Amino acid sequence: MPVSALCLPNRVKDSLRASGIEQCDALFAVPSDQLGRRYDVDTTRYLDRLLGRAKETKPAHRLPRRFEQRLRFDGCIHSTEGLRFPLRNLFGALALDLRARDRAAQHIRITLEHPSAPDTQLPIGLSAPARDADYWLLMTREHLARLKLPEDVTAIALHCDSFHSLDAPQLDLFDTGRAQEEAWRQTVERLIARLGDEAVWEMGLADDHRPECAWQRQNPTTKSSASLAPLSSDRPLWLFDPPRPLQGSPSLMxxxxxxxxxxxxxxxxxxxxxxxxxxxxxxxWVYQDRSSLRWYLHGLWA
Structure with missing residues (x-):
């Protein structure tokens, strides 16, 4: 290999050529101390690293803080069905980026650009982090199915600003509970994507001692300590609104x-x-109003 192929300054290459050294094997045969007396430290250090006589520290590669990728179309896309192919490419790039980070994404944002109308922003969130490109594409298609475009689409962009650890538990041949839980989570996410956030909700606990006020609606994709708290068996889930008055005193236990x-x-x-x-x-489940001393039926166990 010629000396000209090395990453050396031109003045060093010209000096070596003038000395009759034009091949790398001839250069490597020269002792390091002789090269050090003739050339600067950077030259000898480069040759030592090249030959493995000195350590070479590579700078750490750092991924960007956020993922952003944009595709501009040669023409215009008139319907959301035409966005499937570019979205597949974008989510494929996102999956590679997440795998390189050893992370997963839970919230993304898709931007649809139009010729004259303002950009359409489509935020998409999951109940748990994921990095599978096909699953993200499936959830996005559900959101696009109920989206009405104001104009044709000239470009599309995918943004992801936060990353999370991926929960990848050990699979068990005889334990089907985790698989059923994952299937239920995906079903809920598809319902939210198709019907909207306000149409799908779950029951969570509220910080109130009154039974009729001790629960609240919450988004299934938002996990909180209230939603994860175990329900007490001392209180029934079936409550009457309003409580039903009783005639006489019930049989208490x-x-x-x-x-x-x-x-x-x-x-x-x-x-x-x-x-x-x-x-x-x-x-x-009955109670006596301590003000009126009347009895009411408030709930029952199924």
Missing amino acids: GSTERIETGWWEGEEIRRDYFVAASDTGARL
């Missing part, structure tokens, strides 16, 4: 639970709750 709260909101309650038995043997 178990201990009493007293609830006195809500005075700061102008909706004070003062109740003593009991578990009662009906004539058919069903368990009823």
Whole structure:
């Protein structure tokens, strides 16, 4: 290999050529101390690294803080069906980027550019981080199915600003619970993508002692400590709204639970709750209003 192929300054190459050294084998045969007396430190250090006599420290490669990729079309795309192919390319690039980071994405944003109308922003979120390109494409197609384009699309861009650790648990041949949980999560995400965030929700706990106020609607893709808290078996899930008045005193069983709260909101309650038995043997959740001393049926166990 000629010396001209080395990454040396031109003045060093000219000096070597003038000395009759034109091939690398002849250059490598010259002792390092002789080269050091004739040339600068950078030249001898480069040759030592090239021959493995000195360590070569490579700068660390750092990926960008966010993922951004844009595709501009030669023509215009008139419907969302025509966006499937460019979206497949974008999600393929996102999957490679996530694999290089050893991370996953939970929220992305797709930007559709139009000739004159403002850009269409399409945020998409999942309940758990994922990096499978086909799954992201499936969720995006569900969102696009209910999107009405104001104009033709001239370009499309994919943005991902945050990255998360990927939960990849060990699979078990005999444990189907995790597979069923994953299938249920994907079903919920598809329903949200197709029907909208307001159409799909789950029940979570609220910080309130009043039974009728102790629950709240929340997005299934938002996991909180309230949604993960175990439900107590001491209270039924089936509550009557409003509570049904009872004629006479029911057949009580178990201990009493007293609830006195809500005075700061102008909706004070003062109740003593009991578990009662009906004539058919069903368990009823009843309370006595401590102000009026009347009995009410508030819920029952199925």
